[in-house]
Amino acid sequence: MCGIFLAYSKKQPLDKLHCIKSCNALYNRGPDFIKYNFFYDDKLFIYNSILSITGSKNKDSNLIKSKNSNYYIAFNGEIYNYLELYNVYLRNIISENDISDTKVLVNLYQIKKEIPQYLNGMFAYILLNKKKKEIEIVNDAQGEKNLYKYEDENTFLISSTIESILKYLNKIILNHNVLKNYFYTRHFMPLNETCFKGIELINNATISKFSINNKKLISFSYDDPKNWISEKKYNYYNSFNEDEMADYFENALKKQLKIMIPNKDFGCIISGGIDSTLQAGLISKLKNSSLNLFIHHPRKDKLIYHIDKFNNFFKNEIKIINSNKKIYSDNLNKCYQIISSPLQTHDLPGRMLLAKKFKEMKCKVFFSADGCDELFGGQQLYWSLFSKNKNFKNNISPYSSIINFGIKFNDYNNKSLKEKFQDLWNKTNEAYSFLEPREKNIQSSLFLDYFIQSVGVANRSNDLISCNYSVEPRNVYIQKNILKIILNLPLKYKIDFFSSDKKIRQKKILKKIFIKIFNKKLIYKKEGFSGYPNDAKNIMKIYNFNLTNKFLKINKLIKSKYYDSKNFKRDLEWKFINTEIFLKKYLHKNDYTKQK
Numbered sequence: 001m002c003g004i005f006l007a008y009s010k011k012q013p014l015d016k017l018h019c020i021k022s023c024n025a026l027y028n029r030g031p032d033f034i035k036y037n038f039f040y041d042d043k044l045f046i047y048n049s050i051l052s053i054t055g056s057k058n059k060d061s062n063l064i065k066s067k068n069s070n071y072y073i074a075f076n077g078e079i080y081n082y083l084e085l086y087n088v089y090l091r092n093i094i095s096e097n098d099i100s101d102t103k104v105l106v107n108l109y110q111i112k113k114e115i116p117q118y119l120n121g122m123f124a125y126i127l128l129n130k131k132k133k134e135i136e137i138v139n140d141a142q143g144e145k146n147l148y149k150y151e152d153e154n155t156f157l158i159s160s161t162i163e164s165i166l167k168y169l170n171k172i173i174l175n176h177n178v179l180k181n182y183f184y185t186r187h188f189m190p191l192n193e194t195c196f197k198g199i200e201l202i203n204n205a206t207i208s209k210f211s212i213n214n215k216k217l218i219s220f221s222y223d224d225p226k227n228w229i230s231e232k233k234y235n236y237y238n239s240f241n242e243d244e245m246a247d248y249f250e251n252a253l254k255k256q257l258k259i260m261i262p263n264k265d266f267g268c269i270i271s272g273g274i275d276s277t278l279q280a281g282l283i284s285k286l287k288n289s290s291l292n293l294f295i296h297h298p299r300k301d302k303l304i305y306h307i308d309k310f311n312n313f314f315k316n317e318i319k320i321i322n323s324n325k326k327i328y329s330d331n332l333n334k335c336y337q338i339i340s341s342p343l344q345t346h347d348l349p350g351r352m353l354l355a356k357k358f359k360e361m362k363c364k365v366f367f368s369a370d371g372c373d374e375l376f377g378g379q380q381l382y383w384s385l386f387s388k389n390k391n392f393k394n395n396i397s398p399y400s401s402i403i404n405f406g407i408k409f410n411d412y413n414n415k416s417l418k419e420k421f422q423d424l425w426n427k428t429n430e431a432y433s434f435l436e437p438r439e440k441n442i443q444s445s446l447f448l449d450y451f452i453q454s455v456g457v458a459n460r461s462n463d464l465i466s467c468n469y470s471v472e473p474r475n476v477y478i479q480k481n482i483l484k485i486i487l488n489l490p491l492k493y494k495i496d497f498f499s500s501d502k503k504i505r506q507k508k509i510l511k512k513i514f515i516k517i518f519n520k521k522l523i524y525k526k527e528g529f530s531g532y533p534n535d536a537k538n539i540m541k542i543y544n545f546n547l548t549n550k551f552l553k554i555n556k557l558i559k560s561k562y563y564d565s566k567n568f569k570r571d572l573e574w575k576f577i578n579t580e581i582f583l584k585k586y587l588h589k590n591d592y593t594k595q596k
Contacts, residue, residue, distance in 0.1 A: 001467035002076040003029035003049035004147065006126050006135065006158040007168060010215050013042040022168035023047045025161060029076075029467045035063045037072065039128065040212060044135075046126060048074035051470055053262055053364060054082065054100045066106045067093050070130050073106040076160055077123035077145045078472070080259040080479075085118060116141070116207070116222050120259065120481065122474075126158060133212035141205035141223040142480050143455030145463065149208075150199045151217065156210060158202075161464065162340035165199055172586055173197040176412070179342070179582075180552055183407040183575060184414045186398050188342045189456035191420060195341045195582070204455070225451060225483070226427060231434040233488040245493055246512040252485055253282055253513075257476050260367075267291035267358050267366040270310060270318050272303035272524060274378070274510050275369035279476055281313060281517040283367060288315040291361050295321045295350050297328070297530035306524055313518060321353050325532045329539040336585050338468045342578040344457040346533035348465055355469035366471055370458035371478045374399065374449035375486050376507040377442070377495040380526055381564070383506060386445075387497055392437040395425045398563045400448035405572050406560030410553040424448055439491045446494065447487060454478075533574045536581070545576045547583040 003026025007019050016038065027034070030049030038045050046063055063072045079085070079101035086096070086104050094107055101121070108115055109127065115138070116123075122144035127136040137158055139145050150157040150165050159165050166172060175197050178190045192201050202208060208219040237245060261283060268280040268289045283289060292314055296304050304320070311317050331349035339348070358366045373379045377386070385396055395401040402418055428444040435443060459478070466473045476482060489509065492498075499505035503523050504512075511523060536542075548554070562568040 001029055001051050001463070001470075001472040002074075002160075003027070003047075003164075003467075004074045004076050004124065004126055004158065004160045005045075005047040005164050006074070006156075007045045008135070008156040008210070008212070009043045010154055010156065014038070014045050016042065016045075018168070019045040019047070022164055023049070025163040025167060026159070028470055029160060031470050033058070033061075035061055035074075037063050039072075039130070040133070044128075044212070046072065046074050046128060050102075051364060051467075051472060052100075053078060053264065053472065064102050064106055066110050068110055071106050071109045072128040072130070073102060073125055075102045075105060075123070075125040077121060077125070077140070078260075078474070079105055079119050079121040079123060080256075081120040114222065116205075120256075120479070122479075124160070135210040135212070137202065137206075137208040137210070138222075139202060139204055139206060140480070141225060142478050142483055143204045143451060143459050144475075144478065146204075146460055147202045148194065148199055149202050152198065156215075156217070160467075161338075162194055162196065162199055163337065166196065166340065174551070174583075174587060176552065177416075179579060180409055180412050181414065181417050182342060182579065183405050184402050184417060186403055187453060187457045188344045188578070189453055190341070191452075191456065195586070225447075225487070226431040228484045228487050229431040229447075230488055233484075234434070234490065237485075237488060237493075238490045242493075242508075242512060245489075246509055246516070249485060249489075249509055250282070250513045250516070252482060253279075253476055254286065256479050256482055257283055257286060260474055260476060260479075261287050262365045264365065265290040265361075265363050267293060267361070267363040269293055269295075269354060269366065269368045270307075270314075271295075272307050272310060273526065274507055274514050274523065275372035275477065276367075277310060277522075278510055278514045278517065279367055279369050281514070282476075284314055285517075289367075290316065291358065291363050291366075292316055292318045293321055293354055293357055293366075294318050295323060295354055295530070297323045297350070297532070300530040300532075301527065303524060303527060306522070309522060310518070319357075321357055323350060323353060323531075325535045325539060327353070328532045329536050332533075332536055332581075333540065335465065336582055338464055339461060342582040344461040346531050346574060346578070348461055350531055351462060351465045352469070355466040355471050358471045359469045364471060365474060366466075368462065368473050368475055369477060370462060370475060371450055371454040372507065372510065374446060374454045375477065375483075375494075376510055377446055377491075378507040378526065379449075382495060385563075386442050386495060392441045395421070395445050395448060396441075397445035397449055400445065400452040401425075403563065404560040405562065405575070406558045408555040408558055410555045412553075421452075424452070442491055442495070443487075450478075534570060534577065537573070537577050540581060542577060542580055545580050547587060548576055548579045551583055551587060552579075 005023045026049045030051045032052040036047040065072045082101035082104040124139040124145035124147045178193045182188050205223040210217045269276045270280045270292045328349045331352045335348045432440045432443050493509040496505045496508045
């Protein structure tokens with residue numbers, strides 16, 4: 001994976017050394033080679049650290065540019081269909097001996113418009129049009145790759161990480177509201193805002209254009225996942241029987257995996273659960289992975305007693321990575337610097353251990369499978385929520401709606417956050433309006449659970465953590481053309497409320513394919529996220545939550561109706577621990593009065 005950074009000074013030339021130093025935080029994202037240029041009398045700086053997957057190393061330190069030298073690009077991601085695009089559009093423009101996905105992408109701009117619609121892949125990139133004096137900023141529609149933006153009267157910044165922007169600005173002003181919103185959501189998922197005032201996340205499926213001439217930024221959507229919802233496709237899939245639908249979906253996954261599997265050593269996470277194990281199984285039919293990993297948290301993971309049963313299906317034995325409370329806390333501490341926020345979810349130290357191992361074993365690419373629980377209704381809670389609920393007016397899923405933890409703040413209410421969630425819910429309901437009320441409600445919840453929670457939690461943190469260790473995560477289930485199938489699958493292929501078989505009634509279609517490749521006996525009860533988040537309180541010597549209480553101005557805790565009463569205390573304590581550790585790192589004592 002790669003790192004992107006752009007700095008534009010609206011008034012005076014940039015400090016070149018400061019620009020380059022600000023990008024140190026991006027080096028690990030692309031350690032193979034570094035490319036950058038200054039433009040327009042040193043007022044514009046564009047930087048790209050590159051993890052080379054499809055290209056070859058070269059000593060040229062200049063940004064990759066188009067054949068006509070008009071377009072310069074800084075790119076993060078993978079264009080899986082770049083060879084197809086080259087053969088159809090670019091054979092007469094660039095040499096076959098020197099192509100990569102980035103070179104194909106930048107040269108497409110010479111001959112095509114609406115470029116993102118041609119791309120099968122995950123991407124975020126900056127493109128400079130020298131003649132127009134215009135910067136184009138683009139990211140994918142499915143929410144895999146992100147870019148952060150900062151702008152004031154003097155400066156315009158874009159980066160793959162918050163950390164590099166903070167280094168450039170050399171100032172920290174925390175955003176109270178984002179941290180307060182965390183106490184109204186299941187995970188830390190701040191939508192477009194970040195924990196730092198002025199730094200925002202650019203919307204996915206967006207093209208933003210910054211004019212050097214008038215110093216203005218305009219943004220527009222080139223796509224909308226809600227438009228992928230189709231009554232025609234739904235009816236088409238509904239006409240299949242169960243076996244036909246399983247075959248259809250399996251073939252679609254295999255077709256996509258064929259272009260995702262790299263020509264370099266790669267690995268797979270095999271958790272013993274349905275999603276990652278199925279993906280690894282499908283991959284093994286096409287090419288053997290170099291390394292298969294399972295992470296074990298003692299006294300947490302019951303699947304450790306069964307994981308060896310999967311070894312018969314793979315050429316390379318599944319290696320077990322062991323964690324414990326001390327290892328977890330050590331890695332937890334490192335995560336905050338990379339994420340630059342409270343942790344989106346407490347399993348990030350485990351992801352870090354896996355990323356470290358893939359790097360150690362020289363695998364630049366690995367396959368993980370986040371998002372399936374949300375897309376296919378696999379969360380354990382879904383069954384009890386959706387099978388009993390009769391209210392079809394509101395989003396009852398706690399993963400993409402407001403949750404009441406009983407926190408009262410002195411100077412804040414969550415009206416704005418409620419309105420955002422409600423607006424998204426209304427629009428998604430409208431997209432599924434062709435369904436009967438119960439299925440419309442559930443499909444809408446699953447849609448939002450992916451595009452709010454999974455995108456904001458799993459995708460975003462996986463990109464930041466894994467790429468910081470110079471490895472690239474890939475996931476077949478969340479590719480755009482696969483999502484277009486999943487979003488239109490009838491509910492009976494996700495959650496089968498009429499099934500008496502507890503083993504297969506959730507994530508039904510995935511389990512049908514899983515049974516074909518493995519064995520029904522290898523379907524084990526789903527486990528929750530592993531780790532030791534609440535133990536971090538003692539290991540990291542958190543004796544109280546003074547910073548959290550003072551900075552967020554917490555008034556009191558009141559009784560609340562929490563969706564998971566059994567685990568209410570545990571979940572609330574983790575929020576305080578998570579916030580306190582973050583504030584200790586970013587809220588210096590002498591800064592408190594300034595930011596109060």
